[in-house]
Every structure is written in structure tokens, then in C-alpha cells.
Amino acid sequence: MIPRLRPDLGWEELAAALRISSSGDVARFEAAFAREMGQNHAVAFPYGRTGLMLLLEALGLSGREVIVPAYTCVVVAHSVMLSGNRPVFVDCPATDFNMDLDAAESLVTERTGALIATSIFGYPVDLDRLERIRRRHPQLAIIQDCAHSYGARWKGRPVNREGVAAIFGINISKLITSIFGGMVTTDDEGLAARLRELRRARVREPGLSKTVKRLAYLVAVYPAFTRALYPLVHGLQHAGWLDRFVRYYDEARIDMPSDHLVGMTDVEARVGLVQIRRYREILETRLRRAEAWRRLLAGVPGIELPPAVEGATYSHCVGLVADRNAWAEAWARHGVELGTIIDYTIPGMAAYRNMAPGEFPNSTRFAGHIVNFPLGYDVPENVRKGVMPVHAASAGQ
Numbered sequence: 001m002i003p004r005l006r007p008d009l010g011w012e013e014l015a016a017a018l019r020i021s022s023s024g025d026v027a028r029f030e031a032a033f034a035r036e037m038g039q040n041h042a043v044a045f046p047y048g049r050t051g052l053m054l055l056l057e058a059l060g061l062s063g064r065e066v067i068v069p070a071y072t073c074v075v076v077a078h079s080v081m082l083s084g085n086r087p088v089f090v091d092c093p094a095t096d097f098n099m100d101l102d103a104a105e106s107l108v109t110e111r112t113g114a115l116i117a118t119s120i121f122g123y124p125v126d127l128d129r130l131e132r133i134r135r136r137h138p139q140l141a142i143i144q145d146c147a148h149s150y151g152a153r154w155k156g157r158p159v160n161r162e163g164v165a166a167i168f169g170i171n172i173s174k175l176i177t178s179i180f181g182g183m184v185t186t187d188d189e190g191l192a193a194r195l196r197e198l199r200r201a202r203v204r205e206p207g208l209s210k211t212v213k214r215l216a217y218l219v220a221v222y223p224a225f226t227r228a229l230y231p232l233v234h235g236l237q238h239a240g241w242l243d244r245f246v247r248y249y250d251e252a253r254i255d256m257p258s259d260h261l262v263g264m265t266d267v268e269a270r271v272g273l274v275q276i277r278r279y280r281e282i283l284e285t286r287l288r289r290a291e292a293w294r295r296l297l298a299g300v301p302g303i304e305l306p307p308a309v310e311g312a313t314y315s316h317c318v319g320l321v322a323d324r325n326a327w328a329e330a331w332a333r334h335g336v337e338l339g340t341i342i343d344y345t346i347p348g349m350a351a352y353r354n355m356a357p358g359e360f361p362n363s364t365r366f367a368g369h370i371v372n373f374p375l376g377y378d379v380p381e382n383v384r385k386g387v388m389p390v391h392a393a394s395a396g397q
Ligand SMILES: *Cc1c(COP(=O)(O)O)cnc(C)c1O
Pocket: 047, 048, 049, 050, 072, 073, 075, 076, 118, 145, 147, 148, 168, 169, 170, 171, 181, 182
């Protein structure tokens, strides 16, 4: 069975993790990350969400409204709440997974402190429209959430550089990984200094126990996503045995992991350093696989593929289908596990429902019908030869 995701980790990463090293690995990872992303500063955090929370604080925002997509990772809204601000949710347009920027602009008031632009699934946010918003509302902090997009480009311009700062998630489900971890990049020296100051004040130095936990997690990841062992992992996941490891939210609670203020370990930074060095190769492999899937699925009835977008980086290769469970079952019988990211809207979750009245019809449709095709392995031979589930060859939507 081909798992829905697999981090692109080789022996070099494992060797780097196990190496005894003098300190300074986190700073080295930050420098390499900033250079690869073409920015002056990168500041590392235990999670992307910790970075976003402290970024909002570093921007001096408190008691303000922050405009965020309704259709994005729920940890974004949690970061806004726990920074002492309030999210204002915006639906997607009918044909695009990214937040509707016209609707977003119409929600800007004197209470608004920031707007979090997101390039969901690696589809670049429209930087021309964003630039118009920035010109009309110069007081608004525009933050790029690049956890899905990394170096996605809009008309050749990398999205991460078009805002006051960008945040990245670097866990095993992202384009590159440092086991866990997050990064904030910026070209603003003062902001970088404030972020480091806040980190010094609020994030504890990691101890030996976190290092050991992260190492153990990394070592477990290698066999877990091999084709031979994955069926077992898949079974345990379905039985709920791995919830402690794979569930990243509880729909009724606004919280963060208990170690969200315990710093990135040197082990994570060393793995991240190898990954950032391999970043372009990893990205090219993903692009090639996403394009192969999209070519194969283009003629298949019953699936709606988003149009190709120049500069997209495909954190996920997605399509929309009427009956997601039927598709997942049929593909599983063909040895392919489909993912279902993102299968919720944030304002539809119990924790946010009362805070966000209104309808989010496009986000809701995407949440209910999205499937992701795996990018951690090449498209399997049988599928490449046109052997596909029966429903895919016949059923209409
Ligand atoms: C993963 C992710 C983040 C940050 O995630 P962490 O798990 O906190 O590192 C932020 N935004 C989006 C859209 C994400 O997918």
C-alpha cells in the first residue's frame, strides 16, 4: 500500500540526527533556511504555530482582528486566539482553494491588525491582488503562511517574500521536515530581533528528554512509511491506536501541544539542515509526481481537478469527488491510500462555531469532497498503465 504521505528522508538525515555535535545547529539551520528562501532572517520555533503566535505578539498585536482563511489548517486560528487576538474567517471563491481576497478586503476595519495570506496545497496566493490590499491598507500586517507552499511563485515572485513575514511548518507532513519545528522568515531586521527576544523570554531550552523523544520519533518514521510495513501502521491508525501521534487537533478545543514552548532541538535542526540542502531536489520530485497524477486523472470521470497553476509547489495533489469514501475504498484496493486534507472548515468546528456566524459554502464544499493523491512514492506501475478503480472509469459525479 502506498501511504498518503511519506517524508523524503534518506540515510544522510538519519546520520545527521545521530551525530554528536557541538551546539549552534539551530542557528546554522536558520541561516541555511533564510538563504534558500531568499530572506534576510529566519527564526526557528518548536512548531509553526508557536512561530505564528509569537510573530503576532512581536508585531505588537493584541485584542485585534486577524483575517484568516476559513479553509486552512486549524492551528492557524489557534495561534491567533492564543496570541490574544481574534480570527475573522473568509470563504474561498468557488473555483480556488485560497481565501477570496476581495471578500477579505471588505472585512478590513480599524480593528484589523493582520491578514494571513495562505497558498493552500501549494497554489500561490494572488500577489497582485494582495499588493492592492497592501497599498490601500498600509497599516495592515500581511503575513504569508507558507506551510503548504514553501517556495510557490506567483508570476515568478516567491510568495514568502511578499509580506512582513512568512511562517513555515516543518513536520513530517510538510515539503521538507525537521521532525517537528517551524520557522518565521522576514527581511525586517527589527522584527527579527523582536522575535528572537520573545523567543528568549518565552521558549524554554529543550532538555535531553525532548531530544530523545524526537530521535525516537524520527527512527520510527523510517519503517512506518515503507510499503511493506505501512498496512500495519494504517490498521493501527484506523483502530485509533496512533491518535496520540497523528491527531493534531480536537475539534472542541483551542489549544497547543504541551511542548509548544520548548525550543527546537539540535537533532531537529541537523535533520532540517540536510533537508534544506536537498530542498530543490525534493521539490522537483514532488512536482514530477503531482504532474504524473494530474495527467493520469485528467480524463477520469467523476473527479474535478483544479486547473494547473504556474508556480504551484503541490504540498498536496488534490481533486474533488462526489463520494469520497467510495473513492478511498476503491483506491485502497488498488494499493493507494488517498488523503483527505483539508476535510473541515475552521468556522464549522465546535470551538469556533459561535465566534464565526455566517456561511462558508465554498470552503464547506471543498472540505466535504477533497481527496489527495500520494506524492511520497512514484505513481505505481499498474496505475501508470491505466489500471484504475472501476468507479473511476465509469461513475459520473
Ligand atoms: C502545518 C501548517 C501550519 C503550521 O503547523 P505546525 O504543525 O504548527 O508546525 C500552519 N499553516 C498551515 C496551513 C499548515 O498546514
